Amino acid sequence: MFNITQWSLKHWLAAALLVFFALFPLSGDLFYTSLLNRMIVMAIAVASLNLILGYGGMISLGHAAFIGIGAYSVGIPAYYDIYNGWLHLALALIGCGLFAFVTGAISLRTRGVHFIMITMAFSQMAFFAFVSIEEYGGDDGLVVNGRSEFFPFGDIENNVTLYYVSFIVLVAVLYLVYRLVNSRFGGVIQGAKANERRMRAIGHNTYKYQLTCYVISGMMCGLAGALMANFSNFISPDMMGWVRSGELIFMVILGGSGTLFGPLFGTGLYLLLEEFLSRSALYTFVTENIAFLNDAQPWVYWQLPFGILLILVVLYARGGVDGFLSRWGSKNG
Template sequence: VILAIAAVSLNLILGYGRMISFGHAAYLGIGAYAVGIPAYYEIYNGFIHIGIAVVVSAAFAFLTGLVCLRTRGVNFIMITMAFSMMVFFAFVSIEEYGGDDGLVIEVRSEFGRWVNLENDTVLYYVCFVSLLGILYLIRRIVHSRFGMVIQGARGNEGRMQSLGFDTFRYRLVCYVIAGALCGYAGALLGNFTSFISPEMMDWTRSGELIFMVVLGGTSSLFGPVLGAGLFILLEEILSGFWLYWQLIFGIFLILVVLFAKGGIDSWLGRRPER
């Protein structure tokens, strides 16, 4: 469910904005550390954790977006990955928080007695409700005037600019929203694993998120959710049979791209959300 939230947030820029980011996992890591670092100093207030995760992720997305969004294609991909690796190595070098070995979260975020995240069932429902809320939010965004401009810029940015829209600002806001939502997912992930490490923000995790989006369908609201679920299912099954299970994933993705261009969601006959 948590990875589905991250994949849905990525699809906002990848599917609807055609911004292929190989650095989206950085926000997962930032969100997770927003839980782990305050907990290290015995600050367990969940509202503080979530606030830090969302605000810092949004700020990082804004600052990096000012640079990344001035590029296109391969350059955009490489710059987003470079920024992600900068954050990765920054946390690797901070020995106080475990460095490369990571940091154990002794106490999960506290939201009062009615929401006890120490109970795994409660944590699951919090994640599930969060997913539903974020899906609703993104649906509203996609069908709003803002969303139409983003999708228009995806198809023909020059035409949107000629109509008077500042596409750079629209794309930047979209980029920041996606980063903030993924940071929120990272805060949930930190609580779920009770352990954080720089590995959470490695570029390979960003690749996995892209895999989920493409597998489920980039032009669909629910596609990334299906992709995330199928990814986790196949990972659990295949990793128990073969050491090089990622190879099968690669072949499967090629088949999806060739024979189900809209992803699993399109193959199942659902209409794309445009």
């Protein structure tokens, strides 16, 4: 990957995207810096899901639970005016690690649809647990009054500082995933996805490696959750609903599951579409001119063209954006 002479189109695009991310705040445009920051934080969560789903074949419909746990690891201490970022970080990593270990140990005894259902069930349990805690706002959520402080480095109160911290975490997570999937550990994970029976026959105890992978992925996603709480200054159980988990899966698929840069492409495209489709001329035309849509909540209907677009991507661009770029790149160069 670091040999520039072997780069193909997708490598160049990913590099360009990362450089763009790195330089954008210099423009001083706060609105789009904020949009990109959200994109970066989501990309961390999507990269973590891609590790288990794309590389490991573990299709979890409960991954947003880790975003929630990571977010509450910041929000609950902040509620008590404790803004120690190291504590937030430790809580997020330990909380997500433990949750992943316990739920993963049980979920990984199942396969296929059962795995999907059981991971979703666990995340819904986490969801309702936070809904039921009145002290922390229940389903109304919780306002986070101040951001994490990382003594002696300082705080991330400044939006640009938070942006760069998120960016560094994203790059670190992508690099970690890159090392993992090319290591012996990654070999077992990918082998178990491709042909678990054969892996056992050649002597691999796939279960313990899959569980480890699940824990690593959960902790990574916890980082995204902690950043998200700092970014939005507001947390609620909605962050961990199963619909959120579904969106994460969609971003993985859209970008190209089981590819290094897929999460970057998938998250970027998904959030851009969400942003622009909901404000597009077509959308405005439809909502203003079709009578029965007139008094509808606007955000409900932009998802219609969005849905159709996503179906087309899944049908016609197999391998997602990454796959598309690979094919296009090999055809033209």
